[in-house]
Amino acid sequence: MHSQAQNTLPNTSKKVNNEAGLAIINSKAPYSSHYGKDALDVALIFGSYEQKVSLFFQGDGVHQLIAKQDTSLLSIKDYLKTFAAFEFYDIEHVYACQQSLLTRKLEPSFHITDVQVLSTTEFSAALNHINMYCGFKT
Amino acid sequence: MNTLAVVITTPPYSPLTATAVNYVETALEAGIKLVGVFFYQDGAMHANEHISIATDEYQAIFHWQRLQQKYSVPLHVCATAAEKRGVILGELTDEVVNKSFTVSGLGELVELTSKASRLVQF
Amino acid sequence: MSTLHLVRQSAFATNDFAQCLNVVNQNDAIVLMDDGCYNVNHTLINNLLKQVGDNINLVASHAKARAIEANKMIKLIEMADVVTLTFIHSKVITWQ
Numbered sequence: 001m002h003s004q005a006q007n008t009l010p011n012t013s014k015k016v017n018n019e020a021g022l023a024i025i026n027s028k029a030p031y032s033s034h035y036g037k038d039a040l041d042v043a044l045i046f047g048s049y050e051q052k053v054s055l056f057f058q059g060d061g062v063h064q065l066i067a068k069q070d071t072s073l074l075s076i077k078d079y080l081k082t083f084a085a086f087e088f089y090d091i092e093h094v095y096a097c098q099q100s101l102l103t104r105k106l107e108p109s110f111h112i113t114d115v116q117v118l119s120t121t122e123f124s125a126a127l128n129h130i131n132m133y134c135g136f137k138t
Numbered sequence: 139m140n141t142l143a144v145v146i147t148t149p150p151y152s153p154l155t156a157t158a159v160n161y162v163e164t165a166l167e168a169g170i171k172l173v174g175v176f177f178y179q180d181g182a183m184h185a186n187e188h189i190s191i192a193t194d195e196y197q198a199i200f201h202w203q204r205l206q207q208k209y210s211v212p213l214h215v216c217a218t219a220a221e222k223r224g225v226i227l228g229e230l231t232d233e234v235v236n237k238s239f240t241v242s243g244l245g246e247l248v249e250l251t252s253k254a255s256r257l258v259q260f
Numbered sequence: 261m262s263t264l265h266l267v268r269q270s271a272f273a274t275n276d277f278a279q280c281l282n283v284v285n286q287n288d289a290i291v292l293m294d295d296g297c298y299n300v301n302h303t304l305i306n307n308l309l310k311q312v313g314d315n316i317n318l319v320a321s322h323a324k325a326r327a328i329e330a331n332k333m334i335k336l337i338e339m340a341d342v343v344t345l346t347f348i349h350s351k352v353i354t355w356q
Contacts, residue, residue, distance in 0.1 A: 022251070023351075025279075025283075025353070027279055034179070038178070038179055041218075041244060042244065042247065045244040045245055045247070045248055046248055049245065049248045051248060051251075051252075056283075058279060058282060058283070059275065059279050097282070099282070120282060123282070123283060124282065124283040124284065124285055125285070127263075127283050128261055128262075128263065128285045129261065130351070131261060131350050131351055132251060132256075132257050132351050133257065133259075133263075133351045133352065133353045134145065134247075134251075134257060134259060135259055135353060135354060136147070136179070137356070140347050142346070148356075153294075154268065154294060154356065157268075157293060157294055157322075160339050161339055161342060161343065164339040164340050164342075164343050165343045165346075168340060168343055168344075170343065170347075255347075256346050256347060256351070256352060257351070257352070258266075258346060258352045258354065259352075259354045260354060260356075
């Protein structure tokens with residue numbers, strides 16, 4: 001469904017989550033605050049209770065998704081590798097803001113599969129469809 | 139009936155917490171059913187019995203206790219967030235955790251949101 | 261569905277308000293509260309007016325404490341109105 005092509009943005013059918021559930025926006029970079037890890041903990045706990053969770057990454061939050069990072073070079077816990085468990089917890093919807101990637105000169109190359117890169121309009125529409133929100137330094 | 143769950147992530151000494159308490163109290167006075175308040179991240183500090191704020195400053199913890207007593211609002215503090223911030227659990231729980239708070243897991247947040255029609259975070 | 265956005269930070273200091281603008285939909289409502297009150301004088305407020313029209317609210321006591329004056333396009337409200345708005349819209353996003 002989603003390409004990992006280095007130089008083009010994926011041309012996908014944008015599946016919008018039109019269900020009840022929880023939306024979490026990540027807007028902080030991964031390594032200088034605990035917000036990303038705290039958001040992940042909440043996402044996984046809702047997933048483990050079989051509640052639908054959709055994750056939105058915008059602003060510096062998109063850095064949490066980018067491939068080829070190496071947390072082992074820092075002394076902190078590598079919580080990004082736990083993103084691989086999203087499928088196991090039924091966290092199906094992971095959205096990245098296209099504009100945030102472009103502004104930061106980031107290729108849409110992610111360390112997990114099934115990231116939907118959305119335009120600003122699509123991103124806000126996807127968020128609009130979800131009926132509950134929990135955030136960590138939005 | 140309008141039901142509400144609230145998450146608090148700001149610490150007791152933050153001016154932002156005063157606004158949160160004001161919102162919660164206003165909701166309670168309006169007859170909104172508050173199913174619970176969940177204290178996460180820096181909000182976990184509200185449960186720390188040993189936090190002492192100068193008497194001429196805003197007494198967030200006193201106000202949470204007051205609301206808990208008046209309206210029987212459950213105050214849940216996330217165990218992991220609390221321990222990270224020096225609220226020692228285990229044998230010392232009774233001495234360290236403010237009696238108005240219940241120590242809970244993150245799962246409690248899921249329970250609260252399932253019972254409430256709205257979730258608001260401060 | 262529509263969303264209530266609680267903006268608690270100044271756009272002159274953080275990018276929370278800009279990020280809020282990025283996801284706002286035309287039926288949403290915004291409440292400027294705490295340092296979010298400073299945003300009435302930020303250029304981004306014009307973008308917001310175009311997107312949500314008269315659905316921008318300012319908590320009167322927070323604005324007055326900061327000597328911020330509202331303008332005709334922005335509604336002055338009290339905390340009770342923030343509670344009411346919570347239940348008018350489907351969900352609440354806090355920008356802090």
